[in-house]
Amino acid sequence: MTDQKHYFSKKKQIQIKGIPAAPGIAIGKAHVFGTENIVPQERRLSEGEIAGEIERFRKALKQTKEDLIGIEKRISREIGAEHGKIFNAHLLVLEDSVLVQEVITRLKKKKKNIELIFSDVLNKYISVLSKARDEYLRDRISDITDVGKRILRNLIGLEERNLEALDEKSVVVAYDLSPSETAMMYKSRVLGFATDIGGRTSHTAIMAKSLEIPAVVGLESITDMVQNGDQVILDGIHGTVIVNPNKRFLEKYRKEQKKYEYLEHELIELRSLPGETLDGKKVVIAGNIELPEDVASVISHGAEGIGLYRTEYFYMNRKDLPNEEEQFNAYKSVVMRIFPNYVVVRTLDLGGDKFLSQLDVPKEMNPFMGWRAIRFCLARPDIFKSQLRAILRASAFGNLKLMYPMVSGVREVRQANEVLEEVKHKLRREGIPFNEDIPIGAMIEVPSAAITSDILAKECDFFSIGTNDLIQYALAVDRVNEKIAYLYEPTHPAVLSLIKMVIDNGHRAKIPVGLCGEMAGDVSLTMILLGLGLDEFSTSPIAVPEVKKIVRSIDYSEAKKIAEEVLTFNTGREVQEYARARLRDLIPDLAIELIPDL
Amino acid sequence: MEARKNIVVKNRTGLHARPAAVFVQKASKYESDITIIKEDQEVNGKSIMGILMLAAEKGAKITIIARGDDAERAVEELSELLMHDVELNADNKNGGKTGR
Numbered sequence: 001m002t003d004q005k006h007y008f009s010k011k012k013q014i015q016i017k018g019i020p021a022a023p024g025i026a027i028g029k030a031h032v033f034g035t036e037n038i039v040p041q042e043r044r045l046s047e048g049e050i051a052g053e054i055e056r057f058r059k060a061l062k063q064t065k066e067d068l069i070g071i072e073k074r075i076s077r078e079i080g081a082e083h084g085k086i087f088n089a090h091l092l093v094l095e096d097s098v099l100v101q102e103v104i105t106r107l108k109k110k111k112k113n114i115e116l117i118f119s120d121v122l123n124k125y126i127s128v129l130s131k132a133r134d135e136y137l138r139d140r141i142s143d144i145t146d147v148g149k150r151i152l153r154n155l156i157g158l159e160e161r162n163l164e165a166l167d168e169k170s171v172v173v174a175y176d177l178s179p180s181e182t183a184m185m186y187k188s189r190v191l192g193f194a195t196d197i198g199g200r201t202s203h204t205a206i207m208a209k210s211l212e213i214p215a216v217v218g219l220e221s222i223t224d225m226v227q228n229g230d231q232v233i234l235d236g237i238h239g240t241v242i243v244n245p246n247k248r249f250l251e252k253y254r255k256e257q258k259k260y261e262y263l264e265h266e267l268i269e270l271r272s273l274p275g276e277t278l279d280g281k282k283v284v285i286a287g288n289i290e291l292p293e294d295v296a297s298v299i300s301h302g303a304e305g306i307g308l309y310r311t312e313y314f315y316m317n318r319k320d321l322p323n324e325e326e327q328f329n330a331y332k333s334v335v336m337r338i339f340p341n342y343v344v345v346r347t348l349d350l351g352g353d354k355f356l357s358q359l360d361v362p363k364e365m366n367p368f369m370g371w372r373a374i375r376f377c378l379a380r381p382d383i384f385k386s387q388l389r390a391i392l393r394a395s396a397f398g399n400l401k402l403m404y405p406m407v408s409g410v411r412e413v414r415q416a417n418e419v420l421e422e423v424k425h426k427l428r429r430e431g432i433p434f435n436e437d438i439p440i441g442a443m444i445e446v447p448s449a450a451i452t453s454d455i456l457a458k459e460c461d462f463f464s465i466g467t468n469d470l471i472q473y474a475l476a477v478d479r480v481n482e483k484i485a486y487l488y489e490p491t492h493p494a495v496l497s498l499i500k501m502v503i504d505n506g507h508r509a510k511i512p513v514g515l516c517g518e519m520a521g522d523v524s525l526t527m528i529l530l531g532l533g534l535d536e537f538s539t540s541p542i543a544v545p546e547v548k549k550i551v552r553s554i555d556y557s558e559a560k561k562i563a564e565e566v567l568t569f570n571t572g573r574e575v576q577e578y579a580r581a582r583l584r585d586l587i588p589d590l591a592i593e594l595i596p597d598l
Numbered sequence: 599m600e601a602r603k604n605i606v607v608k609n610r611t612g613l614h615a616r617p618a619a620v621f622v623q624k625a626s627k628y629e630s631d632i633t634i635i636k637e638d639q640e641v642n643g644k645s646i647m648g649i650l651m652l653a654a655e656k657g658a659k660i661t662i663i664a665r666g667d668d669a670e671r672a673v674e675e676l677s678e679l680l681m682h683d684v685e686l687n688a689d690n691k692n693g694g695k696t697g698r
Contacts, residue, residue, distance in 0.1 A: 088619055089618075089619045089646065092619055092622055092623070092646040093646055093647065096645045096646055096647050096648075097642075097644065097645065098641075098642045098644075098645035098647060098648050099645065099647050125647055125650075125651065128651055129650065129651075132653050140650060144647075325657075326656075
């Protein structure tokens with residue numbers, strides 16, 4: 001009976017994952033912004049009407065131009081000139097003589113009303129662009145649609161939908177928002193926004209960041225899942241939207257929100273300070289990146305280097321393979337921007353849950369344990385060599401370290417180094433500069449590598465522990481299977497022992513040991529990892545200030561005691577509870593309740 | 599008068615959005631008609647839509663043709679724009695990257 005009552009009285013909680021566009025957390029009522037699909041009615045024209053129709057078109061273009069100039073001025077004044085410039089491209093579309101001529105010619109030929117002809121022509125262009133291979137080019141569709149809609153509205157005499165007219169503070173949910181609509185959110189009642197489409201390089205995403213409005217884009221079908229007035233949590237840090245959250249989630253996110261605001265405040269102070277304990281032990285607090293443009297976030301969050309540059313993104317969402325030059329330019333720009341700090345470039349880690357569309361790789365029963373990462377690279381020296389060449393060439397421009405992923409034993413390191421030597425030899429012959437002493441490291445994420453880390457340490461210059469995979473392999477827990485998610489425990493005594501073993505073996509061989517999995521950003525574990533002797537924490541940039549804050553608030557001797565203590569515990573749960581209690585004592589604002597992660 | 603030049607796009611972001619906008623603005627200052635050819639595609643160099651349709655990325659081989667009194671100068675300046683690995687526009691908030 002109670003179940004049924006529950007069913008009728010409560011809406012189901014839904015979680016949707018999208019692309020984080022602007023950080024921050026918004027909690028509030030949803031305001032669903034209807035899709036603005038202007039579908040013009042078809043009307044035949046008599047010969048005598050054609051001239052008048054063309055005149056209407058010219059007038060609408062003129063009106064739209066005036067509107068755009070007005071918006072450009074307003075945005076330049078209120079938000080910044082660089083955002084006003086977006087409308088330069090819009091104006092060019094409007095003044096595009098080829099486009100205008102095409103519309104007029106077609107109108108004369110088809111003898112139909114201008115609204116219909118104009119949207120046909122525009123749609124033709126949009127459909128070509130939507131097939132573009134390049135994400136950046138595809139994102140320009142929203143710019144063209146934006147101008148197109150303006151012209152159509154002026155032709156039909158429609159008002160622009162207005163975000164300034166919200167009755168109460170709301171989280172706006174829409175299929176898409178144009179850059180000008182986003183810009184209008186300035187000083188309005190918009191708490192945050194979520195859209196079905198959009199990518200990381202869309203103007204909407206870029207503008208949301210400078211407006212400091214939390215935003216998640218690319219949610220695909222959020223407009224179908226939310227109704228006006230539904231309560232929503234929008235997490236612009238992780239790119240998640242939760243519709244009709246239950247009490248537990250609500251509480252968790254209210255705290256996250258508070259924490260975010262607290263950190264925003266602290267960030268300014270922490271940014272330029274080193275990762276150093278109260279008693280003077282120095283550790284590196286670095287950031288993980290996927291794209292060269294992520295470097296900005298690494299720097300703004302005060303990270304002291306890049307502990308993991310994932311290079312897979314290069315190879316995804318495209319039909320061909322990236323060439324050496326393209327990779328070299330990306331690596332070089334990262335190396336130069338992060339200098340004098342270092343960047344650890346991880347060679348291609350394809351396989352598991354990420355695969356190439358352009359390579360014919362058979363489906364596997366156990367992809368996480370299959371043909372992936374260094375195994376794949378050693379089998380495809382053509383792909384591997386081109387990446388190594390690009391990395392080596394970039395090493396001449398700053399402080400670059402090279403890391404092999406998914407090493408399971410020392411043989412793989414030797415084999416990879418042989419390929420590397422070949423590439424180095426060729427570069428030398430060609431007279432192309434690179435760092436002869438480029439540090440080579442292994443990512444420790446397979447239990448066999450952790451257990452033989454004493455052997456590996458003799459042939460590596462550094463280690464980085466990849467906990468996401470290490471945990472799943474050590475505990476035999478598929479991390480994408482929800483039914484067994486409760487078994488995925490970073491604090492499991494087996495995991496902690498493996499981490500300790502790797503750190504100790506690294507230190508015995510006098511090489512530094514970092515950790516670049518999600519565990520590095522779990523603030524409740526920072527004290528333990530610090531106490532185990534970790535030299536480098538590499539985490540998503542957003543978690544850098546928290547980790548730094550903790551490191552700077554504790555004595556290393558104290559952290560060591562905590563680590564020794566937790567190593568005597570029998571279950572992961574005990575470790576978790578103890579760690580959280582200690583964190584609560586140390587920095588109450590950072591402590592959050594124990595709720596299973598998303 | 600006609601002038602033409604074959605070039606390889608060296609600009610890091612190819613002929614996309616901002617670079618395309620700058621190109622169109624420059625091209626429009628000339629009397630000459632400007633045409634760009636890539637493979638079998640031919641577009642008007644003064645049309646932003648046309649240039650976006652070309653989707654000319656870095657490394658693309660294109661031909662710039664100008665017909666008119668200032669043809670030579672137009673081809674020189676416009677090819678110059680695409681042959682350097684510099685951002686065409688000082689405003690580079692997007693990083694001009696393609697987000698791959």
